[in-house]
Amino acid sequence: MAFISSFKVGRETVYPESLRERLRGFPLLADVGDAALRRLLSEANWFGLPGGMLLKRDGENHRALFLVVTGSLGVFVDDEKGGKRLVAHIPAGETVGEMSLISGEDSHSAQLVALRDTELLRISQEGFESLIARHPLVMMNLMRVLVKRLQETTQSPSDKVRPKTFALIPLQEGLGDEPIARRIASVLVQMGSKAAVLDANSAEQSAEWFNAFEAAHDVVFYRGDAPDSAWTQLCLRQADRILLLADADRPLPLRPLDLPAFKERATGLPQLLLLHRSGNTEELPEHFALRSGLFESHHHVRAHNMDDIRRLARFIAGRAIGLVLAGGGARGFAHIGVIKALMEAGVPFDNLGGTSMGGIIAAGIALEWSLDELIARTREVFVKSNPLSDYTIPLIALVRGKKVSSLLREHFGDIRIEEMPRPFFCVSSDLTSGRIHVHRAGPLWRALRASVALPGILPPVTHHGHLLVDGGVMNNLPVDVMAQRSTGPIIASDVTGELDIRVTDERYGERPWWWLVWQRMRGSPSILSILMRSGTVGSEAQRRLVREQVNYLFEPPLPDIGLRDWKKFDQAVAEGYEHAQGVIEKHGVPLTDVWAEGPAVTLPHRR
Known part of the structure; x- marks a missing residue:
């Protein structure tokens, strides 16, 4: 140059x-x-x-x-x-x-x-x-x-700066001619962006020429060739963001960042694109676990899967849709209805996360379960099986938790979070450190088990000497976690509503046991209801605060559904669907503007 x-x-x-x-x-x-x-x-x-x-x-x-x-x-x-x-x-x-x-x-x-x-x-x-x-x-x-x-x-108070130039560098031999950059650029053009790909044929151009070329486009890909070539070094110097391309069927290089241009960069870590020719994202390359800390994040790109290319294009364009689902026990079934309405409106889900029940449902979407499969599995786990029925002597919890663990392993298997087709996270509360624990790697079922471990009801999950409990204790609607890595608008479904526990007797806690049993039959709160509500009430202020980071918020009113009303599954799904349909119809379904053409929109019903 x-x-x-x-x-x-x-x-x-x-x-x-x-x-x-x-x-x-x-x-x-x-x-x-x-x-x-x-x-x-x-x-x-x-x-x-x-x-x-x-x-x-x-x-x-x-x-x-x-x-x-x-x-x-x-x-x-x-x-x-x-x-x-x-x-x-x-x-x-x-x-x-x-x-x-x-x-x-x-x-x-x-x-x-x-x-x-x-x-x-x-x-x-x-x-x-x-x-x-x-x-x-x-x-x-x-x-x-x-x-x-x-x-x-x-x-414009947002502190996010959208990258414009991307260096796509192959980590293994034989990937230099992979057309992934041109496929992404083609999708970006369809979305209304001016996108282009430069290769080594442009190596002799001047800095002024590159400056003018970038000014004429919204997104420019610099496609590298050999890792140590002069052109690849130039690509790395020109890039706002580095994308490393690797074949998932072959081992990653033991020192993938051992290049002069990498070492001299003062900016952030690169992102890894894993190309899956078999179409199975659970096949991670050798050395991936040892090298995962060298990458900011990774994306699975399955051969001949245009949905993956479109998703990657939305991430690059800053229009990836983040979906965050709150915890809420049986009320969380309403998330499924909200998701159904959004799917019917053609909304893609690129980045998923949640707390407790919201985390479980978000995991199903991240695994690309169909809506029918999501409904069937959720019904099997919570309605037919009643996972909170293995009571024990309450030394650390009312329930042993083995049934919950068994059901989670049965339905989610041994898959790890980093193997999931779409980016996913769930949160738990770390009682040892007093901080939120964000699960982005490791066995999925175990992360979900920690996220649903309501204190006093389910035993905590141990993780490197730390005690993890339900994420709702500290952050029941982890929109802020999504916003840390989100490149586009965030949709959230919050089923907490105005849920509260009320009694009319001022001496409720002093009454004899037989009176409490009689009142329980009349609808007074049980010990499980009290513990479940106690597990989320502490994050109310946090929940209200993070709602300001949401672009599109759903709040299904569920007046007749409590935290433990597992048998009201169909009612909760229906009410969530009806609410979401009404919101979408009221605002003229402007959601397509979020990812197809134009900037992300903030809809007027956000609170």
């Missing part, structure tokens, strides 16, 4: 006229005239920053203004897990560093990283002050730039 060239004439650095024309398009330099441009160039220093490299803010860069001529920079901050999170994108034609010039502060809380090969002009504080002293219009333009950024931040 060739950069803009400059040369010396005496002591003056001379830049090509193309650079002067480009600078005229900077908002900072709007209408300033040729004299101001000449002054700026006399004060500026040009340099290139390879993609993935950190812009160090010391020495000459300590307090300076940077103009992004070609390429782009990413603004990264530390996240709660010790990694880096991209919070802003600075494309060509923009500036950065203004605040340090104005405020005089020395600290830089964020890091600037080249998202692709980038050319910059650096102006020192002294040079900038000299420029604005002679050309005050530059300072006025700077104020306009800062005000516009403040307005954009206020109007």
Whole structure:
């Protein structure tokens, strides 16, 4: 890749006229005239920053203004897990560093990283002050730039920055000609995006050419060839996001990231695309478990399965649909009705998660069970079998839990979460650490067993010395967990409603046992009902808070269905379906806008 060239004439650095024309398009330099441009160039220093490299803010860069001529920079901050999170994108034609010039502060809380090969002009504080002293219009333009950024931040509080360029790098021989990039690009075009694929034939193009090409498209795939080729290195430097392609039938390389361009990148981990020629996602490649920590996430792509390609395209376009289902005991059966209505409306589910009963139902969808299979299995487990019927001496719980474990293993088998065709998670509450535990790997049945372990009713699940109980204790509607990795709108079904427990006798807890038995026959809460409600009431504030992150919310009213009304399965499904149909009909089924064309929409009924 060739950069803009400059040369010396005496002591003056001379830049090509193309650079002067480009600078005229900077908002900072709007209408300033040729004299101001000449002054700026006399004060500026040009340099290139390879993609993935950190812009160090010391020495000459300590307090300076940077103009992004070609390429782009990413603004990264530390996240709660010790990694880096991209919070802003600075494309060509923009500036950065203004605040340090104005405020005089020395600290830089964020890091600037080249998202692709980038050319910059650096102006020192002294040079900038000299420029604005002679050309005050530059300072006025700077104020306009800062005000516009403040307005954009206020109007669009989301801190998610959508990646635009993707490097697709084969990890094994024989995958260089795999047409997956072109298949994804074709779907993106059908969705209304401008998408294109570049290969090694473009290797000799200039940085300016790549900048213009990316500006003309919404998504660009850089398809690499040999891992150590010059073209692959360029692909990695140009990419906002790296996708590694691997054949699931062959072992992963023991050191898949042992490449110079990987080591030099200051941005996040790559994503892994597992190509399944057999169509079976349970066949993971050798060394996968040992290398899974090297990847941010992974996607299963089954040969000749266009649904997988469409799903991957939605993830890339930032339109993947996340479905989150709340816990709620028997009331959770209503989720099935909501799902049925959404399926009839043609809504795809790309990313699934839930708590307790919601986690179980979401797992069935992530395993691609048909609606009939989901209904049949749920009815078998909860209606016909009554999993909470193996009572025991209540030393740690009222129920032994073996029946629940046996039923979960029977219906979910030995499949691991990372083997599921679609991304899935469920949550449990860690009594040892006092934090939410998010299950994204490991045996599915055991994760679900932890997610439904209501304290006092089912025994906790042990995990590396920690005690895990029902996720509803701390987070009954884990929308926030979905939002951490979601690339698009989130649909949630919350069956908690206005569920409460009421008694009219002020001395209810002091009455003799025979009186309580009589009251129980008249509908007073039992010990199981009290324990089940106690297991979720603590997360009410959290549930209300995360609802603000939902794009489309369903709240089936279930006034006659309690947490343990297992026999009301059909009624709950029907009421969930009726509610969802009504919501969809009322709002004109605008859901297709979410993933087909146009930006994600926030519907007016969200609360």
